[in-house]
Amino acid sequence: MKARVIVTLKSGVLDPQGKAIEGALKGLAVDGLTSVRQGKVFDIELDGDDHATARRRLSEACERLLANSIVENYAIEIA
């Protein structure tokens, strides 16, 4: 089965990369953007077809490596 893990910076954590991208977009005159925050996406394939098991494994992956809980949150989407 396929899953997607999305890691984002917690609110309040400064994101200089997002700020630079935001500035570049404003420089391109893309209208109506108020802020940009950058994150990471991981597309992951798993064995088996049990959603609960997959979610448990992906949570472990996030807790142990994919996200740093000091500054990042994660979300898991299972197809």
Added chain:
Amino acid sequence: MRAAIILFPGINREGDIARALRQATGAEPAIVWHAEHELPPGLDLVVLPGGFSYGDYLRCGAIAARAPIMRAVTDHAARGGLVLGVCNGFQILCEAGLLPGVLMRNAELRFICKMQYLRVENAQTSFTRRYAPGQVVKFAIAHGEGNFVADDDTRRKIEAEGRVAFRYCDAQGRIGDDSNPNGAINSIAGVFNDRFNVLGLMPHPENLIDPLVGGIDGRALFASLAA
């Protein structure tokens, strides 16, 4: 003083650390590959040098922090053994949970490579006892992710317990935005763990051990360890 240097793929400052240790201790440090599970017996000090372990993939230090040898490094620290992490080594120690906080991208987004003044904030530890309290020293910095971040509770705890080792400052020892190269909270350049046997810092003391290359302010750190 028996010391070992941990070598992760992408680390490139191990030679500088070895030179500084040889100068201070007269002994050759062991080099330990990251895939090992054990450290040499009878070690006093483990050093994680700077560089770009795993190309800084995922987050700086994140993958190296999960290498097999890190369990042995954690056990060594738990026994009270000394651990020093410089630059990428500092990032690895934070990612491994041996030090608080995390090193984020420099506030100005640029990789910074220059000489930087630091103020010695705690000169009563195994790493800093050859410095004077409040002494201003000049080390080299070379990093893209040195912006130290910790939540408010952690920050208060670090400050209250005297766990800030060095702060970025100007030549007169003044702290402020003008002398903070990367946006680190409270201008923190290096921190101790709660037992003061683990130190991580972004600047490179190992590069300031010879007058020929800019100064000798780094020598006292290695002399402290060897004393």
